[in-house]
Amino acid sequence: MKYLDRKFYERDTLEVAKDLIGKYLVRQYNGKYIIGQITEAEAYIGAIDKACHAYNGKKTERTKVLYEEGGTCYVYLIYGMYYCMNIVTEKEGAAAAILLRSVKLIEGKELAAKLRYGKELKELTKYQLKNFSNGPGKLCKAFNISKINNMGSFCSEELFIADEWEEHKLAKLKIKTSPRIGIDYAEEAKDFNWRFYVED
């Protein structure tokens, strides 16, 4: 399977965020693929964005990964119990990234069900299926992403983004934008329309 290379990520962060919608997040784990189509993502741009962990050149042990080259993986722990996965964008030194917020599971559901709920796919309720990977913490659990993946690469066999996946097609994407979720503290930046998504 072919994955998007560094060039794709080393571009304007808002462009990359928009272009990620509809693409395929691919995880190879235990010799199996887990694949999800990206339906929601948010941009964070350190230079001008109070919601970004690396705002105003802030560089700490946690945020140093944001200064790496485009295509690097930034994973952090949130609220003590969940992980959030980001893809670093732009050239090395820029400190910008895109948070993956939601994917629609396409392949490897059996394995993902074990990871996400510790159950067999056929045991899941309708509610659990609906909420399988429609949130940043949820998709990390379903794809077995943790701090181990921090500083890793999205240009690797283990983890990458693909433009297409076999015969899978989806209806023409109508990409919407809105303010980002959960950053009410970020003053003027909370109103930036840097969330990109498709309905359901």
Next chain:
DNA sequence: CCTCAGATGGACT
């Protein structure tokens, strides 16, 4: 469908 409390730990001041 909705709201709300509580869980939980690391980064930072």
Next chain:
DNA sequence: GTCCATCTGAGGC
């Protein structure tokens, strides 16, 4: 000590 780029289960409608 305070703040989180969140999720779950319980309860109400």
